[in-house]
Amino acid sequence: xxxxxxxxxxxxxxxxxxxxxxxxxxxxxxxxxxxxxxxxxxxxxxxxxxxxxxxxxxxxxxxxxxxxxxxxxxxxxxxxxxxxxxxxxxxxxxxxxxxxxxxxxxxxxxxxxxxxxxxxxxxxxxxxxxxxxxxxxxxxxxxxxxxxxxxxxxxxxxxxxxxxxxxxxxxxxxxxxxxxxxxxxxxxxxxxxxxxxxxxxxxxxxxxxxxxxxxxxxxxxxxxxxxxxxxxxxxxxxxxxxxxxxxxxxxxxxxxxxxxxxxxxxxxxxxxxxxxxxxxxxxxxxxxxxxxxxxxxxxxxxxxxxxxxxxxxxxxxxxxxxxxxxxxxxxxxxxxxx
Numbered sequence: 001x002x003x004x005x006x007x008x009x010x011x012x013x014x015x016x017x018x019x020x021x022x023x024x025x026x027x028x029x030x031x032x033x034x035x036x037x038x039x040x041x042x043x044x045x046x047x048x049x050x051x052x053x054x055x056x057x058x059x060x061x062x063x064x065x066x067x068x069x070x071x072x073x074x075x076x077x078x079x080x081x082x083x084x085x086x087x088x089x090x091x092x093x094x095x096x097x098x099x100x101x102x103x104x105x106x107x108x109x110x111x112x113x114x115x116x117x118x119x120x121x122x123x124x125x126x127x128x129x130x131x132x133x134x135x136x137x138x139x140x141x142x143x144x145x146x147x148x149x150x151x152x153x154x155x156x157x158x159x160x161x162x163x164x165x166x167x168x169x170x171x172x173x174x175x176x177x178x179x180x181x182x183x184x185x186x187x188x189x190x191x192x193x194x195x196x197x198x199x200x201x202x203x204x205x206x207x208x209x210x211x212x213x214x215x216x217x218x219x220x221x222x223x224x225x226x227x228x229x230x231x232x233x234x235x236x237x238x239x240x241x242x243x244x245x246x247x248x249x250x251x252x253x254x255x256x257x258x259x260x261x262x263x264x265x266x267x268x269x270x271x272x273x274x275x276x277x278x279x280x281x282x283x284x285x286x287x288x289x290x291x292x293x294x295x296x297x298x299x300x301x302x303x304x305x306x307x308x309x310x311x312x313x314x315x316x317x318x319x320x321x322x323x324x325x326x327x328x329x330x331x332x333x334x335x336x337x338x
Contacts, residue, residue: 046087048084050081051081052118054067054082054085055081055107055110056118091104132166133164135166135323136167137167138168138169140171140186140189141169141189142174142178144193145173147310150287150310150338152191154334155330158330158334166323175242178197178198183317185317188314188318189318191312192313193310194311195242195249196242197311200316201315202313203314204328204331205310205311206312206335208309209288210307211287212291213231213298214277214284214298215277217297219281221234221283225301228259228302232261232262233262234281235265235282235283236262236263236283237267237277238265239269239284241269244268246263247263270286283299312331
């Protein structure tokens, strides 16, 4: 028999505490294995997984010094664990003799039961095989309308193929409540831009994007390249999914080049931009993946604004969740389709 060393043994108390919570609602057969009829629930609460591991080792080896060496403990520590078990089970458990430690009938009875108990406990540490086809839970995604148009159709199509029983809820992006919604578990994943998420959130870059300057389809502005000063002076529409205001993400870029944007309209969704622009004198900067659009025409600029990242962000509590990691792996695999 192999025994855990001292470092491994120190990991077991947390596991035992979690297991005890589980066992209280476990099937009757597991309770019968663990609960000896003359031990009260209050006594069970006093059990420590390290004590039980020491007990099994002594039952096998019948020698305290050998058990101490095998488990990386002192002989005093082994004796201390056994003393606590004697109090719990109200039995000597082992009798010293010239031939080592002799188990009592109660100890023999416990040993037979504990083998099954440890099989159940150790199974909690095993990583189960993740099978998307067997998923039947609910996964909630919040996304800007840009991500709803560009990312979600590809992602959801693949989810339906691989996990047809998984239910997906898609919510609009709510920047003011995002931290609360994600930390509480109301939202599992956010598809957005880096500046819209709390700085401490982990995220995965999906792709690099850039803006294209557009005007209505019949605009005369498309006939020749436009300077930064000319663009800055033209009436502009911005899309502001985070705040209802007249400030855009490229304001600073224009200011660094000596221009101040003439922003005259703000809408909360990219989907509204084309219809607002098509029959007016306004221009706008729209993400390239929303184009071409038959209602719009591209404008040629002397210089273009810098690109930006589109990301998937989540709360740290989800980082090791198999379903969440599978969704992130899907997004990574679908990179070339986005």
